[in-house]
Amino acid sequence: MELLRIIGIYPETISDGYGLRYAIYFAGCAHRCPGCHNPESHDPRRGEPLTVERAETICAAIAANPILDGVTLSGGDPLLQPEAMAAFLRLVKERTGQNVWCYTGYLFERDILGDMALKWQEPLKMLSHIDVLVDGEFVEEKKDLKLRFRGSSNQRIIDVKESLRKGETVLAKEFYEKEKK
Numbered sequence: 001m002e003l004l005r006i007i008g009i010y011p012e013t014i015s016d017g018y019g020l021r022y023a024i025y026f027a028g029c030a031h032r033c034p035g036c037h038n039p040e041s042h043d044p045r046r047g048e049p050l051t052v053e054r055a056e057t058i059c060a061a062i063a064a065n066p067i068l069d070g071v072t073l074s075g076g077d078p079l080l081q082p083e084a085m086a087a088f089l090r091l092v093k094e095r096t097g098q099n100v101w102c103y104t105g106y107l108f109e110r111d112i113l114g115d116m117a118l119k120w121q122e123p124l125k126m127l128s129h130i131d132v133l134v135d136g137e138f139v140e141e142k143k144d145l146k147l148r149f150r151g152s153s154n155q156r157i158i159d160v161k162e163s164l165r166k167g168e169t170v171l172a173k174e175f176y177e178k179e180k181k
Contacts, residue, residue: 002081002084003049003050003051003084004026004027004049004050004081004084004085004088005026005027005028005044005045005046005047005048005049005050006024006025006026006027006047006048006050006054007025007026007027007040007041007046007047007075007076008023008024008025008047009022009023009024009025009058010022010023010025011061011065012065012067012068013072016072016074016101016103016149017070017072017101017132017134017149018069018070018101018132018149018175019068019069019070020067020068020069021068021069021070021071021072021101022061022062022065022068022070022071022072022098023071023072023073023074024058024071024072024073024074024078025038025041025074025075025076026041026047026073026074026075026076026077026078026080026085027041027043027044027045027046027047027075027076028041028042028043028044028075028076028077028080028081029041029042029044029075029076029077029080029105030077030080030105031077031105031137031138033105033137033138033139033140034140035138035140035143036138037138037151038074038075038076041075041076042076044076044080050084050088055088055091056091056095058092059091059092059095059096060095062092062095062096062098063095063096063097068098069098069099070098070099070100070101070131071092071096071098071099071100071101072100072101072102072103073085073089073100073101073102073103074102074103075103077103077104077105077106078102078103078104079102079104079106079112079116079123079126082116082120082122082123082126083120083122085122085126086122086123086125086126086129089125089126089129089130090125090129092129093129099131099132100129100130100131100132101130101131101132101133101134101149102130102132102133102134103134104133104134104135105135105136105137105138106135107135107136108133108135108156108158108163108169109169112126112127112133112135127160127164128164130160131159131160131161132157132158132159132160132172132175133157133158133160134149134150134155134156134157134158135155135156135158136152136154136155136156137154137155138151138152138155139152139153139154140152142154148175148176149175156169156171157171157172157175157176158170158171158172159171159172
């Protein structure tokens with residue numbers, strides 16, 4: 001299993017999900033969306049390897065910050081390497097107890113619950129540690145600066161726990177309500 005690679009960490013940010021978050025940006029993205037806000041993240045060989053020691057250090061930093069509202073995974077695409085990401089997410093949840101947001105260009109139903117889940121068990125393991133998933137590729141023609149926590153109107157903010165419980169996609173409606181009209 002290849003190591004995940006980190007291209008950036010923001011210990012306190014309000015841009016990557018609800019509240020004050022610890023954001024981790026991973027290298028590697030197969031989508032390469034035109035207009036991507038982070039094109040330097042596309043190369044999976046960039047950044048530093050996420051070793052066990054580095055993962056432990058990250059979790060300790062998260063756990064030591066009492067004012068954090070959660071952890072955000074972005075990139076690149078954090079779900080590009082499902083096996084390694086499942087293991088990292090398990091560690092984050094065990095060590096910090098924080099809620100996790102994950103940004104991905106993959107679609108929840110078709111790609112993650114469909115194609116990925118047919119090939120590996122990891123997508124389901126990953127999802128068990130993700131609270132909110134922002135799915136869908138960035139589409140420049142649908143870019144909308146009034147949207148909360150996403151770049152284009154095709155992207156969805158999904159309540160993963162509720163979706164898995166109900167067996168259907170459930171949008172996290174509370175994050176849509178305050179969008180500027």
